[in-house]
Amino acid sequence: MSKFIKCVGIYPVGSLVRLQSGRLAVVAAQSPSSLLTPSVKVFFSTETGLRFEPYILDLSGKQCQDKVVACESPEVWNFEDLGQLVSAA
Numbered sequence: 001m002s003k004f005i006k007c008v009g010i011y012p013v014g015s016l017v018r019l020q021s022g023r024l025a026v027v028a029a030q031s032p033s034s035l036l037t038p039s040v041k042v043f044f045s046t047e048t049g050l051r052f053e054p055y056i057l058d059l060s061g062k063q064c065q066d067k068v069v070a071c072e073s074p075e076v077w078n079f080e081d082l083g084q085l086v087s088a089a
Helices: 002-008 082-087
Strands: 016-019 025-029 039-045 048-058 068-071
Touching: 016 082, 025 082, 039 082
Parallel strands: none
Antiparallel strands: 016 025, 016 068, 025 039, 039 048
């Protein structure tokens, strides 16, 4: 099982995650240094309920203060274009 997790990651590419900052993001790439700190494409604020221009955030970066706090269900949020966000990552 640990080999599978190392290969796929704790948060597989394409997963919708909630960040500590209250933003939603799609996992764009695994971090070679830590399974808990992938690169994500941030695109939505749960506080305002608004989307914004997506950008990549490397959660493993030394200056990064954000982290993944939960996996989210795309169906609950009704994001129909998550596939496009992932493929553009």
